């Protein structure tokens with residue numbers, strides 16, 4: 001996994017953490033409209049952060065007991081009068097019921113914390129709708145990506161980022177200041193037109209994982225069917241043997257490493273294709289096709305899924321001897337040997353094959369774990385660029401090489417055994433080798449000095465066929481200028 005995409009900040013916007021222009025705001029009075037889960041958690045966090053809190057409720061007497069004693073719970077209009085910054089912890093559907101407060105709210109900052117139940121539920125964002133209801137107020141969108149639970153348990157136990165947007169810089173700065181005092185990291189998302197995007201964020205379900213998960217499931221399904229045919233259907237049809245018991249463990253366990261290995265090679269394949277494109281066009285400034293761009297951006301997730309499948313394969317493999325079927329087979333073999341009066345069943349080649357196979361498998365899993373751990377933002381942020389690219393690129397490629405060795409020692413000479421071609425289908429491991437071997441071969445070709453140098457030049461900005469100005473000293477000592485093609 002190259003780190004390009006992983007090194008990017010979570011959001012490509014200005015992070016206001018540590019901004020000296022942000023002044024501490026503790027001590028000021030903050031208003032909260034609403035007395036539900038979010039309002040309560042917000043009030044607790046604000047009080048803990050040193051703010052004075054005044055809560056506006058339709059029924060303050062009934063709700064007062066739910067809030068910390070330091071917070072004042074009063075009627076909505078009373079609360080609004082006491083502060084300039086008001087968090088509107090009320091659902092969008094009830095915004096219109098606040099219109100009676102329009103006069104007292106005039107000139108104040110309203111923080112819209114609301115979320116929707118569906119992505120792009122309404123034409124305009126909730127914050128824009130609130131702004132349209134209260135044109136005399138300044139609306140800031142913020143805090144909606146933080147759950148009531150995170151607010152209550154403190155920023156240390158949840159996502160620390162609070163995304164903020166508004167058309168008013170000063171109001172945005174005030175809310176960012178409050179978020180920072182509460183222990184959150186305010187992230188400036190620009191003007192109010194970003195509110196819709198911010199409101200959609202809590203509703204997205206693993207957006208970056210969709211393609212990698214479908215890819216992994218697709219590969220799993222293909223390899224599972226292939227292995228099922230070879231390991232279960234073939235003996236059933238040809239020898240009338242019932243091997244269906246193999247489906248839950250053995251077939252799954254032969255499928256998982258195939259997925260893990262191919263997925264690992266798919267982490268490096270887009271890099272190879274990108275390099276091919278750069279070599280072919282002789283420039284790094286040409287845009288990659290969208291599908292390649294998408295693929296490059298999903299390498300981290302593909303790598304993590306590869307690790308997940310490899311880890312499952314390790315656990316399944318450790319559990320193989322626990323199965324009843326395995327014990328019966330062992331006893332059966334022992335009985336057969338006794339009947340045939342065989343004393344020595346030691347096959348030196350098999351012993352060595354298995355030792356090497358297990359050892360390289362463990363090393364490959366260890367390297368994959370390292371890649372997975374260093375792709376976590378908190379770890380990745382503690383590495384410099386060289387360390388990160390060494391682990392993700394160099395060690396990752398070594399992991400691919402070792403996994404190839406693991407696969408080859410598993411397959412050994414099976415590819416040359418006629419009996420292994422069930423229904424003329426080659427052993428599964430030979431299929432899994434195709435993409436990884438192509439990637440390894442391409443990497444070897446790219447490391448040849450002539451190609452490596454050209455690729456390096458391209459990545460430093462050199463372009464094929466680009467005309468550059470040159471300046472030459474003339475015989476008289478004067479300088480003459482002209483144009484030439486840089487690739488001459």
Ligand code: NAP
Pocket residue numbers: 033034035036037038039056057058059063088089090091092094097113114115116143144145146147148149
């Ligand atoms: P909730 O528990 O249902 O509270 C909503 C509050 O709105 C009520 O307690 C009520 O307080 C007040 N309200 C004012 N006018 C109302 C009316 N006409 N009808 C009904 N209630 C009215 O909801 P919540 O979970 O706190 O969520 C509040 C807002 O925060 C929502 O916009 C939600 O999207 C947002 N949010 C919540 C979370 C979360 O984790 N819960 C996270 C992010 C954002 P009074 O009866 O005292 O007036």
